[in-house]
Amino acid sequence: MHEKEVAVVTKHGRMPTFAVRPDGNGPYPVVILYMDAPGIREELRDMARRIAARGYYCVLPDMYYRLGVVRFDLPRRDERMSAVVGACLRSLDNDFVNEDTAGLLAFLDGEAEAKSDKVSCVGFCMSGRYVVSLMAYFGERFASAASLYGVGLVTEDDGSPHKLMSQVRGELYFGIAETDTATPPQTVAAVRSALEASGIKHEIEIHPDSHHGYCFAAGRAYQPQAAEATWAKMFMLWERTLR
Template identity: 75%
Template sequence: MHEKDVSIVTRHGTMPAFAVHPEGSGPFPTVILYMDAPGIREELRNMARRIAAGGYYCLLPDLYYRLGTVRFDLPRRDERMSAVVGACMRSIDNDRVNEDTAGMLAFLDGEAAAISQRISCVGFCMSGRYVVAAAAKFAKRFASAASLYGVGLVTEDDGSPHKLVADVPGELYFGFAETDSAAPPKTIETLRTALAAAGTRHDIDVFPGSEHGYCFAAGRAYQPQAAEATWAKLFDLWQRTLT
């Protein structure tokens, strides 16, 4: 495995990121891994390594770079830490993440090991919203996108993912927890209706017995059966849309 820390030039400055791909010169099909609300940590790097082990170039950007270097000691999480996580989460939006994505695409265009013209992305929690926004904004570049227990998927603003799916020509995958206050059944049904009306290629799973965060082994909500089923769906999506 080949991995490195990289710096990506964006409209707002320099964004740190982690890049990893299999041994060899490639080029490899590319997946951007957008972080969840607690931000960059080793568990996310390990997820990027798992994607790379499947034969992909994976880029993991630090979306909180405008705030400086933000890292959370999650085993010590309490209400005060959660308040800071929430504040960081609110510091970004569709426009900012799309601006960062433009920088990522330019960076990937210069990476000999990455196939960058048609890529995919996956986002957890906070970024479940942003992967849809990116797939709509950069429609010619994203062959697919996966949103896992995403938050803010159905809102009143114009940037709500359920309003953007009509602008996504690629394939979308949504994985939801059975119990999740951030994505209750009403949200899922509204999203289903919007996807059907738009004619967007998509797949939606709701995993029984799971809660928000079920993919993260270090978290209290980890549900291995749902997590592994989700990984299988992701690799099937990438196989189908990138190779």
């Protein structure tokens, strides 16, 4: 595979981005991988490589670039580190992520190896919210998205994902942990109701015996059955909407 670190120009500066694709000329369909709250680390790069190995051009942006270079030594995580993670998470909003994604799309449009007329994306944890707002904002440019154990899916603000479903044109997959304080049953019900009212193609899958963070092998919540089931659903989603 071919991989590189690039500085993507955005409205707010230069956003470090990991880009990986198969060897060869392509063009390859594009999947944008949006990080979870603990930020950029090798496990996320390995996920991008896994996506690229299936024939996609995958980009992983550092969404905390406005704060400088932010890296967490997660095995040493304690309450004080969690407080900093939370502060970083709260530094983002829909507008920032939409604007950064505009820069990413402009970069991809200039890559001969990327087929970027229609793209897809996946967002973990904090980014599970943003992939919905992106689809609403960019319309048909996003053919699909996967939101995995998303945080903030139902809030009172106008940018809440459940209020944006009617503006989405692509297909949505929601991978939900069975036990997750960030996504309790009432949140899942509200998301399901909004999706059904929107009429868009969608799936909500609640994975048995799983907790928030179940996709990350390096984390305490890793649940391999749920993680692999989610990967299978995402690859089917991308095959269906990008090929």
